[in-house]
Amino acid sequence: MRFxxxxxxxxxxxxxxxxSCTTPIYTTSTFYWDSLESHKGFDYTRSGNPTRSAMEExxxxxxxxxxxxxxxxxxxxxxxxxHLFKPGDHIIAGDDIYxxxxxxxxxxxxxxGIKFSFVKMRDIExxxxxxxxxxxxxxxxxxxxxxxxxxDIQAVTKVASEAGSEIITxxxxxxxxxxxxxxxxxxxxxxxxxxxxxxxxxxxxxxxxVVSRNEALAERVAYIANALGLxxxxxxxxxxLRGIKTLAPRMEAHQRGAMALARMLExxxxxxxxxxxxxxxxxxxxxAKRQQDGFGGMLSFDVKEGRSAAEKVMLNTKLFLLAESxxxxxxxxxxxxxxxxxxxxxxxxxxxxxxxxTVRVSVGIESPEDLVADMEQALGT
Numbered sequence: 001m002r003f004x005x006x007x008x009x010x011x012x013x014x015x016x017x018x019x020s021c022t023t024p025i026y027t028t029s030t031f032y033w034d035s036l037e038s039h040k041g042f043d044y045t046r047s048g049n050p051t052r053s054a055m056e057e058x059x060x061x062x063x064x065x066x067x068x069x070x071x072x073x074x075x076x077x078x079x080x081x082x083h084l085f086k087p088g089d090h091i092i093a094g095d096d097i098y099x100x101x102x103x104x105x106x107x108x109x110x111x112x113g114i115k116f117s118f119v120k121m122r123d124i125e126x127x128x129x130x131x132x133x134x135x136x137x138x139x140x141x142x143x144x145x146x147x148x149x150x151x152d153i154q155a156v157t158k159v160a161s162e163a164g165s166e167i168i169t170x171x172x173x174x175x176x177x178x179x180x181x182x183x184x185x186x187x188x189x190x191x192x193x194x195x196x197x198x199x200x201x202x203x204x205x206x207x208x209x210v211v212s213r214n215e216a217l218a219e220r221v222a223y224i225a226n227a228l229g230l231x232x233x234x235x236x237x238x239x240x241l242r243g244i245k246t247l248a249p250r251m252e253a254h255q256r257g258a259m260a261l262a263r264m265l266e267x268x269x270x271x272x273x274x275x276x277x278x279x280x281x282x283x284x285x286x287x288a289k290r291q292q293d294g295f296g297g298m299l300s301f302d303v304k305e306g307r308s309a310a311e312k313v314m315l316n317t318k319l320f321l322l323a324e325s326x327x328x329x330x331x332x333x334x335x336x337x338x339x340x341x342x343x344x345x346x347x348x349x350x351x352x353x354x355x356x357x358t359v360r361v362s363v364g365i366e367s368p369e370d371l372v373a374d375m376e377q378a379l380g381t
Contacts, residue, residue, distance in 0.1 A: 003062065003179060004248040011057030012241065014050045023054045025238045047226045051234040055241040056209070059199070062178040062244070063191050065211035067218035069225040070232045070240075074174065074194025077208030078104055081170055081190060083224045084217075085136055087113025092130045093139035094121035096147055096352035099341035101139075101172070106348075118348075121151045122284070124159060131163050140171040140188065142181075143288075146300045146336045146360040147353050148275040150284035153291055157187030168217070174198070174327070179251045180294045184213050190221070195232075197327030198297075200243040201250050207232045207240055250329065253365035254297025257331070260368035261361065261375060265301050270309065270379050272357060275300040297364075298326060300336075302357040310335065310359050316378040319371060326362035331371060333361050 001010070012023045026049055033039040042048050052070050060068035071077045078101060085091065093105060095118040105116045117130045121140065138160050142151040153171065160167040170190045171183035177198040183191050193199055195207035210225075212218035225231060232240075255278070262276035274281075277288035278295030288295055303310040313333075314322055320333035324340050334340055336354050344352070363371065 006058070006061050007247050008245050010061040011054040014054050023051055023238060023241055026050045026234050045234065046229050046231060049231070049234050049237070051241070052231060052237040055237040055244075058241060058244055059178075059193070059195075059209055060211055062182075062247075063173070063211040064178075064182050064184045065191065065213055065218075066215055067222065068209050068211045069221050069230075070195070070237055071208040071210070071225065071230045072232045072236070073206050074192075074196060074208035075100060075104065076230045077192045077194070077210050078172075080210055080221065080225055080228070080230050081192060082109050082114070083228065084168065084220060085114055088115075088134060089136040090115045090117065090132050090134040091137040091139060092117050092119060092121075092127060092135060094141055094144055094149070094151065095119060095348070096144045096149055096354070097139070097141045098145040098172070099336070099343045101141070102341075102348065103343035105139075118351075121156070122149055124152065124155050127156065128159055128163075131159070131167075135163065136166055137168045137170060140169065140183070141175075142171070143175045143277060143296065143298065145175060145298075146275075146340065146358065148175075148277055148282070148298060148300060150277060150287050150291075152287055153183050153186040153188060161187070175298050176292060176296055177247060177251060177327075179247055180255075180296055181292045184211070186291065187213075189213050189217055195240045196325065198251065198254075199247065199327075200240045201247065201327060201329060202239075202243055203325065203328035203330065205236045205239040205243075207236050250365055251294065251297070254327075254363055255294050257366065257368040257371050258297045258299050258361075258363040259295065260372055261363055262299050264372045264376065265299075268376075268379060270304050272302040272304045298360070298362055300358055300360045302355065303359060304357070307337075307356040310357055312380075313375075313378045314359060317374055318377075319366060319374040320361065320378075328362070329365045331362065331364035331366060333359060336360055 031042045056068040171188045191211040276299040320331045
């Protein structure tokens with residue numbers, strides 16, 4: 001079954017009573033048993049729910065995993081994964097990851113005794129040198145948020161496998177979605193998403209999920225998700241499942257607009273640098289062609305005249321809404337310095353390459369011509 005067909009059909013047929021063409025929303029909290037020993041697969045919605053199960057089956061199939069667990073938010077998905085580790089364990093992550101992830105690692109889980117190293121993940125030798133006997137996890141975010149740096153997924157999983165079987169590789173695939181990238185195909189153990197973003201695609205739900213490559217990990221993830229009560233609501237699961245049906249055509253529209261915008265920005269006199277892997281000038285362009293099926297709808301750029309000029313651009317757009325988040329049908333523009341990455345220290349932002357010149361854009365599904373024209377007028381041309 002091809003990807004587009006899986007989006008529409010996998011996991012959705014849950015109504016055998018009335019033959020609904022769409023998955024019903026099972027808002028019940030509890031399910032009655034047939035006897036003291038048996039029930040129809042569900043007993044309490046914290047542990048499992050037919051609507052949530054439909055979404056989980058669907059996403060697992062799209063990512064090529066054996067199982068998926070849906071959570072209430074993307075951060076809940078990260079929290080779920082972190083509970084696989086114990087005090088004293090060491091995790092390696094990129095220094096240019098999403099600010100909320102950085103905060104959770106640096107400010108919360110370090111207090112639990114988990115140690116983190118934030119490194120240039122693009123450099124495999126740097127990654128190798130960061131591994132210690134206590135290293136139990138490698139966190140991959142590719143493309144990175146907000147600078148669209150790529151990590152060679154297959155090279156990382158090879159390093160992890162050579163270093164020891166106890167190292168779990170985790171990939172945040174939110175920026176690409178499984179339509180463009182499937183990290184499990186490159187040997188990654190766990191894939192997570194903020195389902196808020198491209199999977200849902202309509203800016204009307206928050207959620208997350210964790211997809212497992214093997215049954216052993218899937219059992220551990222399921223146990224922790226149930227024990228901590230991290231599951232998303234049936235209605236949120238239904239919204240995400242509805243959104244996934246149009247994932248393929250939406251992603252095509254996102255990346256058409258992003259490419260048009262990136263090419264305009266690359267030649268604009270007021271722009272210092274464009275971060276988009278679809279451009280031949282991007283240092284990871286060839287890697288993107290190898291491990292992705294497209295270049296995505298996210299891009300960032302540096303404005304030449306610094307913060308005041310960057311602020312002017314963001315405040316003068318008409319179609320790009322000044323807002324955090326990403327992956328919705330509408331185009332968004334935001335300022336990592338004070339918005340998405342404000343939770344990082346200034347020193348950490350600079351080390352990652354984020355400056356006061358940096359602007360991040362989530363390109364929607366509007367006409368590429370309209371988006372380019374709007375950005376040109378905001379830049380003052």
